[in-house]
Amino acid sequence: MKSGSTFLLAARQCEIAELEELARTGELVGAIGRFVHALQRERGLSNVFLGSQGQRLGPERLRQLADSDEAQRAVRALLEHLDTDGGRPRNGARLFSRVAVALHALEGLPALRQRVAAQAVSARDATAGYSRLVAALLAVVFEAADSATDPEVSRALVAMFHFLQGKEFAGQERALGGSLFAAGSIDVAGQQQWRHLIEAQEACLRVFHDFAGAELQRADEAGRDPVVTAEVERLRRIGCASRPGPLDSDLSPLWYEWATRRIDAMRTVEDQLALHLRQLCEHRIAQALGELQDQRALLGSLAREAAQPDAAPLGPQLERSVLALVQEQSLRLQAMSDELDAVRASLHERKLVERAKGLLMAHRQMSEDEAYKALRQMAMQQKRRLADVAEAVLSLADVLPGGPR
């Protein structure tokens, strides 16, 4: 018959299995990060290629396609190993569903590339196509972060997701700035969109800083070349902080180059995040395996002690030791669960804001920027947190006319 000790050990084994699964998910997240980076470069090069009527960066774009394909193959190889046939990772349904959406989006990539090559698509539409693809891939990372069962690993995944998402806003800013400079003028809507992308980046990087350890924060800070930062800020000022009107289109390649240097520096931080995540999983697994062995050894020696001819049946010593073990484990797991709830709250708030934005876009025919701005204004006027305002907006969903919930 299974005893308390059986379940004590079984609980530990579950923990180890969950950590091993997290390690696999972590590998996938790292590979997705590299693929997203490749797609961001491809998007940027396609943008310049289209903006220059095929005159600039054509060969670089072709080389990048090969790099992107290699990064895509790495993601797909890991997906082959995700146990879809018999195993079922924690939160498998949602994770797999996000993967299905991302793989489906990827099926459209060859057609998008053909249209870029034939210059049969505008720079804006090509950018939007690539951005949708990146969003589908980042949704997989979000889900992985949301399903982690270990608070430390969850923290690392939340930091990673927000860093990737922040970098994606930086990539969108590069594309937007590049096309506006190239067009030679900017209007109020363009400036608003640009400022939104800057703010969204900064919000993501703040969450990254809240969840990344000191070491990774230092890596991020060390990666920021002040010369690059200064140039990016100067061009931002020219582009979106001045009066709307003509822009010097010669600044387009300059903007593209500085923005790229900034994004490439973020790429090295991303690699460190992926490395940290892998090491963390390995460390936690080794730790849990060690504790499992210790528990096994202790329970074994206690059982032998109790089996001695002179031992009292269920001696109070044995009783107390096992009790201490089960209580310690139960309290530790509860504390971990509480910590996990706290880490996940940041993801929950993000979900609320995204859903409220979606609602405003659907019901008030607002653009994404306008919806975000409306939420932020409500928050400032009512002196409430953005997430609280988003929740209030969502609670009105039922009374708003028509449209999806």
Place this chain on the structure above:
Amino acid sequence: MKSGSTFLLAARQCEIAELEELARTGELVGAIGRFVHALQRERGLSNVFLGSQGQRLGPERLRQLADSDEAQRAVRALLEHLDTDGGRPRNGARLFSRVAVALHALEGLPALRQRVAAQAVSARDATAGYSRLVAALLAVVFEAADSATDPEVSRALVAMFHFLQGKEFAGQERALGGSLFAAGSIDVAGQQQWRHLIEAQEACLRVFHDFAGAELQRADEAGRDPVVTAEVERLRRIGCASRPGPLDSDLSPLWYEWATRRIDAMRTVEDQLALHLRQLCEHRIAQALGELQDQRALLGSLAREAAQPDAAPLGPQLERSVLALVQEQSLRLQAMSDELDAVRASLHERKLVERAKGLLMAHRQMSEDEAYKALRQMAMQQKRRLADVAEAVLSLADVLPGGPR
């Protein structure tokens, strides 16, 4: 190579596997409910037996031991089938850890019974021993509710947990009232404890009503015999709403009987809850299996269509149909996840209040009643929710001197 469609189907299969696991957990919860009920009877009978110096209900107590053992065997049989060796249920670590604590607590049951039989323990201490056992078993139910992945099932489990917990407070009230009437007097502390148990019951039943469907609420209301309610309320008034002082000890068996009739009526609602839970799981599994088949058939026919010699490669029709499928599934799973967060919030609030009570008990040497009363007073004075006050108390944990966090 695995495609989006592979993951679309894999996500559905994960959902089904999670539901099947929930069905097994549901069976376990039902069996735990029956075992808890048996232990509650055993506790009540032991109480009267001890209070009457072994004169009353001795044979009934012995018969009840056999009933309890049978209920315990049913729980243990289900535990044997919980896959502890290779499989790992979602949230396995915490669930198994709670099971380990409960099984360990159960090892003390034979010794407790011996001490009751030998009248070598006070009624109060015997009650406390049984109550700790019940608490360890209910913690397993709590964890099961917290780990459910389907909002409807989670709702049913949350309702069930709160009903069982409310009934346990009713059982503790029966024991307390019985011993106070038997003792022939009540003081302020006894009255306070009694009122706390009444309030705690009502709070649990309110949550039950929030989460149970209309049908189960009606079952609960139908089970309440107004005569029983009136008698229980009359004896409560005599016991704890009058001035502290002497009590008529002849009322002890009367109180015991009416309180028992009330609890037995709750038992039939519990059975209906367990039945509802089983049916719900079966219904959800059948539904998900049907949807899986439909998806398979649709994907198969789309693939055949695309394989026609005259079909365009990746025809837009196929494209749109698969896109609709993956998007629909992804949105549905997200909506379920949001709903789940909302259902779980009630459990989270309970955890906060329990932890804040524990903190006050450890740091301020308060009893459980005093700690609860202190929290409630703060909430009333500050016009805030109990959970918010609990959160504020917990945030002070780091600055409080000594003691565990």
